[in-house]
Amino acid sequence: xxxxxxxxxxxxxxxxxxxxxxxxxxxxxxxxxxxxxxxxxxxxxxxxxxxxxxxxxxxxxxxxxxxxxxxxxxxxxxxxxxxxxxxxxxxxxxxxxxxxxxxxxxxxxxxxxxxxxxxxxxxxxxxxxxxxxxxxxxxxxxxxxxxxxxxxxxxxxxxxxxxxxxxxxxxxxxxxxxxxxxxxxxxxxxxxxxxxxxxxxxxxxxxxxxxxxxxx
Amino acid sequence: xxxxxxxxxxxxxxxxxxxxxxxxxxxxxxxxxxxxxxxxxxxxxxxxxxxxxxxxxxxxxxxxxxxxxxxxxxxxxxxxxxxxxxxxxxxxxxxxxxxxxxxxxxxxxxxxxxxxxxxxxxxxxxxxxxxxxxxxxxxxxxxxxxxxxxxxxxxxxxxxxxxxxxxxxxxxxxxxxxxxxxxxxxxxxxxxxxxxxxxxxxxxxxxxxxxxxxxxxxxxxxxxxxxxxxxxxxxxxxxxxxxxxxxxxxxxxxxxxxxxxxxxxxxxxxxxxxxxxxxxxxxxxxxxxxx
Numbered sequence: 001x002x003x004x005x006x007x008x009x010x011x012x013x014x015x016x017x018x019x020x021x022x023x024x025x026x027x028x029x030x031x032x033x034x035x036x037x038x039x040x041x042x043x044x045x046x047x048x049x050x051x052x053x054x055x056x057x058x059x060x061x062x063x064x065x066x067x068x069x070x071x072x073x074x075x076x077x078x079x080x081x082x083x084x085x086x087x088x089x090x091x092x093x094x095x096x097x098x099x100x101x102x103x104x105x106x107x108x109x110x111x112x113x114x115x116x117x118x119x120x121x122x123x124x125x126x127x128x129x130x131x132x133x134x135x136x137x138x139x140x141x142x143x144x145x146x147x148x149x150x151x152x153x154x155x156x157x158x159x160x161x162x163x164x165x166x167x168x169x170x171x172x173x174x175x176x177x178x179x180x181x182x183x184x185x186x187x188x189x190x191x192x193x194x195x196x197x198x199x200x201x202x203x204x205x206x207x208x209x210x211x212x213x214x215x216x
Numbered sequence: 217x218x219x220x221x222x223x224x225x226x227x228x229x230x231x232x233x234x235x236x237x238x239x240x241x242x243x244x245x246x247x248x249x250x251x252x253x254x255x256x257x258x259x260x261x262x263x264x265x266x267x268x269x270x271x272x273x274x275x276x277x278x279x280x281x282x283x284x285x286x287x288x289x290x291x292x293x294x295x296x297x298x299x300x301x302x303x304x305x306x307x308x309x310x311x312x313x314x315x316x317x318x319x320x321x322x323x324x325x326x327x328x329x330x331x332x333x334x335x336x337x338x339x340x341x342x343x344x345x346x347x348x349x350x351x352x353x354x355x356x357x358x359x360x361x362x363x364x365x366x367x368x369x370x371x372x373x374x375x376x377x378x379x380x381x382x383x384x385x386x387x388x389x390x391x392x393x394x395x396x397x398x399x400x401x402x403x404x405x406x407x408x409x410x411x412x413x414x415x416x417x418x419x420x421x422x423x424x425x426x427x428x429x430x431x432x433x434x435x436x437x438x439x440x441x442x443x444x445x446x447x448x449x450x451x452x453x454x455x456x457x458x459x460x461x462x463x464x465x466x467x468x469x470x471x472x473x474x475x476x477x478x479x480x481x482x483x484x485x486x487x488x489x490x491x492x493x494x495x496x497x498x499x500x501x502x503x504x505x506x507x
Contacts, residue, residue: 043223044234046241060424060470061463062431064442069463072455077255125223157336161435169339176346183346191335191343198334 003181004189007171014171015193021088021156021167022197026149028092033099034134040104043125051100058097063155066090067162087159095152102144106137139212146205150198157194168193256456266454270461281448288444289465295358295430295440299365300423306366307373312403314378332371338432340364345436357438361430369426376418380411417481424470424477431466441465 004011039051058066067090071083081089110133118128138145160169172190175181226234256262268275270282314325332340341364348360384407392402412419433440445458452458 043226044238044241046238046245050241050245056471057463057467060428060467060474062428062442062466064431064434065459065463065466068442068455068459072459076259076261076456077252078259119223154334154336154339157338158432161338161342161432169336169342172339172342183343183350187339187343187347191339194336194339195331195334199330202330202334 003175003185004192007175007189010171010175011168011189011193013166014168014190015196017164017167018153018156018160018169018193019197021084021091021159021164022153024088025091025095025156026152028089029095029099029152032092032096034103036096036100037103037107038129040100041107041129055097055100058094059101061094063091063094063158064162066094067159071162083163083165087162087164091152091156091159094155095148098148098151099145102141102148103134103137105144106141107133109140110136142212143205143209146201146208150201150205153197153201154194261456266452266457269448269452269454270457277452281452284444284448285441285461288439288441291358291438291444292427292430292433292440295361295365295433295438296423296427298358298362299369299430300426302362302366303369303373303426304419306370308377308408310370310374311377311381314374315381316399316403329371329374332367335368337364337368337429338435340367341432342435357433357436360436361433361438361440364432365426365429368429369422372422372425373419376415376422377408377411380415380418381407383414384410413484416484417477420473420477420480424473427470427473428466 036051036054039047040055042048042051067087070086070090070093074081074086114136115128115133118132123131156167157169160167161173164170168190171193172187175186176183260266264272264275269277272278310325310329314322314329341361344363344367345357345360348355348363381403388406388410389402392406397406430440431442434442434446437443441462445462449455449458
């Protein structure tokens with residue numbers, strides 16, 4: 001285990017980079033996913049079609065392929081960026097499809113009476129969605145949304161494998177491949193790094209779930 | 217289509233407004249698509265050089281290219297089939313030990329489950345491929361991928377099966393005990409078959425996850441679909457076209473699987489209502505995660 005303590009700064013840097021990818025992707029995925037969920041329940045057929053295709057494409061395509069598309073497709077459209085930008089963006093697009101489905105299931109779980117009451121007092125689609133339905137929906141989807149975000153943290157390793165330098169996964173790859181360290185201790189360190197993020201996140205999720213649960 | 221409770225059935229003015237907005241939205245979407253196509257065309261992405269080998273059977277390289285890709289797809293499906301079969305066996309065993317065993321052993325299983333659930337799949341695959349050879353376990357690449365995928369998915373399937381068993385009405389096991397069955401008989405002949413039935417949709421959804429994750433064989437150079445695509449790209453320099461085709465194939469297969477899961481769920485739901493009433497509604501585990 002000397003290799004972990006010797007390379008502790010490298011590991012901590014990797015952890016920080018992974019967290020940075022997850023923070024940006026997570027925020028973007030939450031925003032995009034919510035927008036797509038609103039699209040999917042909207043009265044306008046073209047918007048619903050956009051939401052449905054979005055979800056079907058990003059949920060059924062492997063993340064690796066999405067990332068390759070970002071890295072090789074966007075430059076052809078004249079959009080250039082670093083692997084960090086492409087990786088974060090790809091991860092966000094991929095995750096947003098799952099966020100969308102989680103939120104949509106939450107919207108479906110809100111009793112119809114709530115939306116009907118909102119309409120009865122004269123609120124329009126936008127108002128009843130954003131003031132009445134979404135706040136309740138979001139509270140009831142904390143558990144699936146949390147699972148989606150934890151899965152995203154784990155998926156960030158794929159973004160690392162695809163070429164983002166300095167994240168937790170690439171630290172392991174670098175130490176074993178380039179510097180020829182023994183694989184078991186190095187990778188145990190990387191695994192510990194991910195567990196440090198995902199297990200507390202899971203526990204936190206459980207607490208949050210009990211705190212905000214909608215009593216019905 | 218069912219009418220949403222979120223908005224009224226529209227009157228004439230709302231209908232007109234909706235029509236205008238729909239047209240405006242469609243115009244914007246078409247605009248974006250046209251812009252993208254023009255940019256791609258300007259970058260020479262629609263030439264016969266780039267597309268011919270993929271879509272034109274008379275093209276000289278069509279045969280070799282699709283041979284490579286088909287081999288990759290076969291390898292992908294093979295890895296997925298092996299992983300799901302192994303995960304089913306190990307996952308069921310895990311679930312059963314967690315249901316039946318002594319407390320200390322149960323906690324050990326819970327520990328393993330939590331550990332493997334918290335580690336990225338790409339990490340378990342990488343781990344298998346890098347660590348196992350150090351300990352003298354030299355296997356074909358396929359098996360490192362299968363071991364990595366099984367490590368994660370058996371745990372997920374264990375949770376699915378456990379949820380399935382727990383969701384069964386108590387009367388099922390009580391009746392089985394009452395006619396003199398032993399615990400193992402109750403589990404194997406009464407509870408498990410019903411649990412699998414109830415959890416079939418969740419299990420099919422998990423297949424989608426496994427199929428997508430086989431693409432991670434790329435990381436250890438297993439010649440799966442995406443990896444084979446890379447060889448094509450190295451020779452023909454057409455990344456957008458090849459990844460487009462790969463994405464299309466994945467989406468087609470996985471979308472069909474998702475539809476199958478929904479279809480199964482509906483059929484089982486119909487059968488369920490007439491035979492037994494479930495004790496409580498059980499959320500399918502793992503089906504909604506972002507993997």
